[in-house]
Amino acid sequence: MPTQLEKAMDTLIKIFHCYSSKEGDMFKLNKGELKLLLQSELTDFLSCQKDPQLVDKIMKDLDANKDNEVDFNEFVVMVAALTVACNDYFEEQMKKKGK
Numbered sequence: 001m002p003t004q005l006e007k008a009m010d011t012l013i014k015i016f017h018c019y020s021s022k023e024g025d026m027f028k029l030n031k032g033e034l035k036l037l038l039q040s041e042l043t044d045f046l047s048c049q050k051d052p053q054l055v056d057k058i059m060k061d062l063d064a065n066k067d068n069e070v071d072f073n074e075f076v077v078m079v080a081a082l083t084v085a086c087n088d089y090f091e092e093q094m095k096k097k098g099k
């Protein structure tokens, strides 16, 4: 039986490949695939951002090796950054409750 964390890692890998395999290089997300992934899997995150250039900006930020595609390494950096931001929020809420 996989643990919760192992399941979470597995899910992350599967979600990435579900979108990266749609077009072109099956191990990388092009801009269209990235947009689809963000819209479908990070709906709340995107819906509070009104910037129409957002996907371009995210793409630029994530694309560390400048090949205009987001590979799994680059994707994980984004998920980690978002997770840290969520944890900061969680800790804030816990601190407020504690007082």
Ligand SMILES: [Ca+2]
Residues within 6 Å of the ligand: 019, 020, 021, 022, 023, 024, 025, 026, 027, 028, 029, 030, 033
């Ligand atoms: Ca692809």
Ligand SMILES: [Ca+2]
Residues within 6 Å of the ligand: 062, 063, 064, 065, 066, 067, 068, 069, 070, 071, 074
């Ligand atoms: Ca890249």
